[in-house]
Amino acid sequence: MAEKKINLLVKVWRQPSTTSVGSFVDYKISVSPDSSFLEMLDEINNDLEKKNLEPIAFESDCREGICGTCGLVINGQPHGPIPKIATCQLHMRNFKDGDTVWVEPFRAKAFQVMKDLIVERSGLDKIIAAGGYISVNTGSIPDANAIPISKERSSIAMDAAACIGCGACVAACKNASAMLFVSAKVSQLALLPQGQPERTRRVQNMVKVMDELGFGSCSNTYACEAECPKGISVKNIARLNREFILANVKSDNIEA
Amino acid sequence: MAKLDPKIPAGPLQEKWVNHKFNMKLVNPANKRKYDIIIVGSGLAGASAAASLGELGYKVKVFTYNDSPRRAHSISAQGGINAAKNYQNDGDSIYRLFYDTIKGGDFRAREANVYRLAEVSNSIIDQCVAQGVPFAREYGGMLDNRSFGGAQVSRTFYARGQTGQQLLLGAYSSLMRQVHLGNVELFTRREMIDLVTIDGQAKGIVVRNMVDGAIEKYSAHAVVLATGGYANVFFLSTNAMNCNTTAIWRAHKKGAFFANPCFTQIHPTCLPIHGEGQSKLTLMSESLRNDGRIWVSKLKKDMREPNDIPEEERDYYLERKYPSFGNLSPRDISSRSAKEVVDEGRGAKGGDAVYLDFKDAINRLGKHVIEERYGNLFEIYETITGENPYNVPMKIYPAPHYTMGGLWVDYNLMSTIPGLFVLGEANFSDHGANRLGASALMQGLADGYFVAPYTIGDYLASAKPKKESLDHPAFDTVKKENEELIGKLLSIKGKQTVDDIHKKLGRIMWNKVGMGRNEKGLKEAIKEIADLRVEFWKDVNVVGTDKDINQCLERAGRLIDYLELGELMARDALERNESCGGHFREEYQTPEGEALRNDEEYAFVSAWEYKNLGSWELNKEPLIYENVQLATRSYK
Known part of the structure; x- marks a missing residue:
């Protein structure tokens, strides 16, 4: 199949290490509109390697929009201009011949740039470790159908x-x-009967670690929902706030 | 030839695992914390094993090359997980799930392992629900099920099209709880590059720190590999970009036998290739085959738009050839049938694709039902292809997806190296020559939650292995070897990129060790792969240094292993003079073009022992069927 390629000027953030100063570097590329955005970067990298130049460091894994590894700021928007998709699902047919495209890493106080477009996001794991689970050991468990859960409730949790x-x-x-990340996990578990015993502790512990790690407070701009590749609703943040207030009112952690 | 002892417990099939659990030695609760266990990989098998062993009180170290354990490729599984709950009252049972899996694997799996898998399947669903996994439910609040290929009952549990994600996040949350409690220590951005054996026993691993390039040593009483499959040997597969064979391959070179390497699964429903720049292939869940109908034109080189091809000129070839199972025929059969019609020139617009059509289902059930069942999959399809599958049939084509082969393990999931356990897709044990849909998630979690925690305890209690000091010279020898290997890679400075050579390997594998194999092609492949290996070591260019993040070096390291594994896959396929499951030797087929098994001569597991580069010795583990009768697999 004869394919028509589009020509782009891609301006990519290059930064050799956390401590070094970064800058945008220009790359010209002619690419198939059926290629994905990351395949476009692959092509730039293959050309760089052929010239014995260091390829652009960026992360991706499943390239199906589910693992959450990839994450680039494209033309100022996390995961690019198309709503509700991850970077790996963005395809070049969404760009026009002659476009200039700016590519940057996620920028946040809690996400350090490690190299080029790679950032450290382990803070999110630390928040989950603080309470984003139901404390159940392998084995001691009732039959899966022992607790009926309404389809609606289960669906909102999902x-x-x-x-x-x-x-x-x-x-x-x-x-x-x-807040959106934390509220999604808090909501899922607060909505389910299995999550009730730890409902109070969970929200308190997760919010505490979130604050300690240097994540800011909610800006109430809903930018998070707008850029979320999975369309997680800010209603979850409202639920998180309710859960947090309620937990502080009727905390199980009674201080002596 | 070494004697392979699968250590299958005596007694009736139904009692083997129960009796074996009773006969195993236990580690005293107070002594468990004295044992260190290394787990490589944080997917379903690795995360569930780490969480469960941590809960028991062992000191666990988990290694992953990703930035977070939640990224592991298990997360991409879409369709579902099987269990023999019989919630639908449609005649399911542990025995039926066992039988379907043995038959689906074309009678090349071990009976006892598969029965145990079916036996613990129900506990997995209970476990996941207890963790808060939001499986799909019915209005009455009970769990919903759907059907998958190779089964005539509805036993598949699912969470929209994101079942793998939800199960992995369940296991991940249990893992992170153990991290929080201090029972599990997490090492991210570390790639295992070698196994350390002392006196023939697994004593630790050597990893590359992917941030600063340091080669690090870790010691333990037992090592667990849960590092997934090797379908990326084809370059283009549905596996995630970073999936690789390095951990199991390097363990293989240290003495772990590699079983059935040629048993690869080519998944029938993937998106077709768009062009040379393609980096990987995207799977469309097999669950789509519940309602989608697969067809091509009856005419060759039919360039009409699919909606312009009238009903009577369409060939619903799976429904025609396999009326009992139709569009839900097992994966190997569905893939091969797609290849046949495309080879005849009847692919979509003459190309390498067939149609998957939802028109009838939408007319029958309404668009909203289809949207509820597959909405997110339809969105993925439209995002990638720019076409709306509610209006135009999907175009699909088979792609490498899963590898049934892997390191040989006994009933306890221990490899031929004492102290080295292998779980999930990385081992060979449960799927024979073909895996049924929704069984990979089941096996990963069965191994991790319900098998390894027992069998590893038994090993520690009965073999009483000693933990070696990191000062033991064996650790430094392995470390030095790997530093030299990396130094060598960086010094070649040839003309080809790592991906250039990987793509060449992929083409050899796809054309000659892919869906259809024959003696001539396999012999050519063996020679071509060996030549490509030489080319790699002469002409590859690995850019950058070994002192920081270097993804080019990471890919090169993995390609070294694919270039060796690819040859073994071809040798295994050449040795197996029969067709079974995903292994289709063109010389061995029935007059109707179906796989022709040879149970007289090939009812065994091929377990390859590494000798030297390009040289292996074949060991055979006979497969003894005491409960099922070997039958020609028929889905007609």
């Missing part, structure tokens, strides 16, 4: 559970807040 942990919400927020 909406929240769809979060891929990419951190775009943090990158989109002017306060670099992780």
Whole structure:
């Protein structure tokens, strides 16, 4: 099939290490509109390697929009101009011949740039470790159908559970807040009967660690929802706030 | 030839695992914290094993090359997970799930392992629900099920089209809880590059720190590899970009036998290739085959738009050839049938694709039902291809997806190296020559939650292995070897990029060790791969240094192993003079073009022992069927 290629000027953030100073570097590329954005970067990298130049460091894994590894700011928007997709799902047919495209890493106080477009997001794991689970050991468990859960409730919990942990919400927020990420997990577990015993502790512990790690407070701009590749709703943040207030009113952690 | 002892417990099939669990030695609760266990990989198998072992009180170290354990490729599984709950009252049972899996694997899997898998399948669903996994439910609040290929019952549990994600996040949350409690230590951005054995026992690993390039040593009483499959040997596959064979391959070179390497699964429903720049292939869940109908034109080189091809000129070839299972025929059969019609020139617009059509289902059930069932998959399709599958049939084509082969393990999931356990896709044990849909998630979690925690405890209690000091010269020898290997890679400075050579390997594998294999092609492949290996070491250019993040070096290191594994896959396929499951030797087929198994001569597991580069010795583990009768697999 004869394919028509589009020509682009791609301006990519290059930064050799965390401590070094970064800058934009220009690359010209002629690419198939059926290629994905990351395949376009692959092509630039293959050309660079042929010239014995260091390829652009960027992360990706599943390239199906579910692992949450990839995350670039494209023309100022986390995951690029098309709503509700991850960077790896963005295809070049969304760009026009002659366009200039700016590519940057996610920027947030809690996400350090490691090299070029790679950032460190382990803070999100630390928040989950603080309480984003139901404390159940392998084995001691009732039959899966022992607790009926309404289809609606289960479905809302699933909406929240769809979060891929990419951190775009943090990158989109002017306060670099992780509220959408945290609220998605808090909501999922608060909505389910299995999550009730730890409901109070969970929200308190997760919010505490979130604050300690330097994520900002909610900016109330809804930028997080707008840039979320999975369309996680800010209603979850409202639920998180309710859960947090309620937890502080009727905390199980009674101080002596 | 070494004697392979699968250590299958005696007694009736139904009692083997129960009795074996009782007969195993236990580690006293107070002593568990004295044992260190290394787990490489944080997917379903690795994360569930790490969480479960941590809960028991062992000291666990988990290694992943990703920035977070939640990124592991298990997360991409879409369709579902099987279990023999019989919630639908449609005649399912542990025995039926066992039988379907053995038959689906074309009678090349071990009975006892598969029965145990079916036996623990129900506990997996219970476990996941307890963790808060939001499986799909019915209005009455009970769990919903759907059907998958190779089964005539509805036993697949699912969470929209994101079942793998939800199961992995469940296991990940349990893992992170153990990290929080201090029982599990997490090492991210570390790639295992070698196994350390002392006196023939697994004693630790050597990893590359992917941030600063340091080669690090870790010691333990036992090592667990849960590092997934090797379908990226084809360059283009549905596997994630970073999936690789390095951990199991380097363990293989240290003495772990590699079983059935040629058993690869080519998944029938993937998106077709768009061009040379393609980096990977995207799977469309097999669950789509519940409602989608697969067809091509009856005419060759039919360039009409699919909606312009009238009903009577369409060939619903799976429904025609396999009326009982139709569009839900097993993966190997569906893939091969797609290849046949495309080879006849009847592919979509003459190309390498067939249609997957939802028109009838939309007319029957309404668009909203289809949207509820597959909405996110339809969105993925439209995002990637720019076409709307509600209006135009999807175009699909087979792609490498899963590898049934892997390191040989006994019933306890221990490899031929004492102290080295292998879980999930990385081992060979449960799927025979073909894996049924929704069984990979089941196996990963069965191994990690319900098998390895017992069998590793038994090993520690009965073999009483000693943990070696990191000062032991064996660690430094392995470290030095790997530093030299990396130094050598960086010094070649040839003309080809790593991907250039990987693509060449992929083409050899796809054309000659892919969906259809024959003696001539396999012999050519063996020679071509060996030549390509020489070319790699002469002409590759690995840019950058070994002192910081260097993705080019990472890819080069993985390609070294693919260039060796690819040859073994071809040798294994050449040795197996029969067709079974995903291994289709063109010389061995029935007059109707179906796979022709040879149970007289090939009812065994091929377990390859590494000798030297390009040289292996074949060991055979006979497969003994005491419960099922070997039958020609028919889905007609």
